[in-house]
Amino acid sequence: AQRVxxxxxxxxxxxxxxxxxxxxxxxxxxxELFWYVQYSRQxxxxxxxxxxxxxxxxxxxxxxxxxxxxxxxxxFAQEEDSAMYYCALSGxxxxxxxxxxxxxxxxVKP
Amino acid sequence: DSGVTQTPKHLITATGQRVTLxxxxxxxxxxxxxxxxxxxxxxQFLIQYYNGEERAKGNILERFSAQQFPDLHSxxxxxxxxxxxxALYFCASxxxxxxxxxxxxxxxxxxxx
Numbered sequence: 001a002q003r004v005x006x007x008x009x010x011x012x013x014x015x016x017x018x019x020x021x022x023x024x025x026x027x028x029x030x031x032e033l034f035w036y037v038q039y040s041r042q043x044x045x046x047x048x049x050x051x052x053x054x055x056x057x058x059x060x061x062x063x064x065x066x067x068x069x070x071x072x073x074x075x076f077a078q079e080e081d082s083a084m085y086y087c088a089l090s091g092x093x094x095x096x097x098x099x100x101x102x103x104x105x106x107x108v109k110p
Numbered sequence: 111d112s113g114v115t116q117t118p119k120h121l122i123t124a125t126g127q128r129v130t131l132x133x134x135x136x137x138x139x140x141x142x143x144x145x146x147x148x149x150x151x152x153x154q155f156l157i158q159y160y161n162g163e164e165r166a167k168g169n170i171l172e173r174f175s176a177q178q179f180p181d182l183h184s185x186x187x188x189x190x191x192x193x194x195x196x197a198l199y200f201c202a203s204x205x206x207x208x209x210x211x212x213x214x215x216x217x218x219x220x221x222x223x
Binding site: 032034036041042043044045046049086090091092093094095096097098099100101102103 | 114141143147152153155158165166168198200202204206207208209210211212213214215216217
């Protein structure tokens with residue numbers, strides 16, 4: 001079964017500290033993974049797509065097929081990074097639906 | 111601005127009623143997706159349409175239905191509303207039916223009293 005697990009509901013760090021938001025997935029084929037960010041229950045915004053291998057707002061994520069993980073990292077957290085972060089897996093086949101994890105709230109304290 | 115437009119922004123209605131949520135995808139996008147976001151269930155995929163045809167179905171209740179029109183806008187109809195249907199309903203669009211990033215609208219906040 002396809003599944004995305006984000007084990008932490010809340011991650012609280014101080015400004016300037018490193019951040020790692022965990023994401024593990026379960027998928028039988030070649031996964032396509034994304035990170036979305038949601039500020040204050042507004043619309044979800046695409047943050048990263050694993051095939052792009054780019055860094056957005058200082059965030060990076062590496063797909064580790066051996067550990068079935070796609071953790072989101074940032075070396076120095078900023079207060080404006082405070083938001084809800086969702087890891088998502090593309091459903092495969094002929095559908096582009098995304099399966100989302102439960103989300104992790106990142107709280108960056110001053 | 112993602113280019114995906116959802117109306118209305120807020121909707122307050124009573125149990126047993128029926129409502130229609132509307133979504134206009136980004137220009138050029140052929141696929142429309144509906145998601146429900148509630149505090150306890152997270153983001154749940156409801157249904158996907160591609161160029162007017164249903165492409166995938168998720169945890170959509172029988173009381174809910176959707177369609178995509180020839181101009182590619184989509185409507186989600188919710189009937190016999192229950193208190194538990196109170197949630198944020200997001201629409202997203204993408205260019206193709208698969209392997210394209212989803213772009214989300216601002217959502218419709220439904221409150222059932």
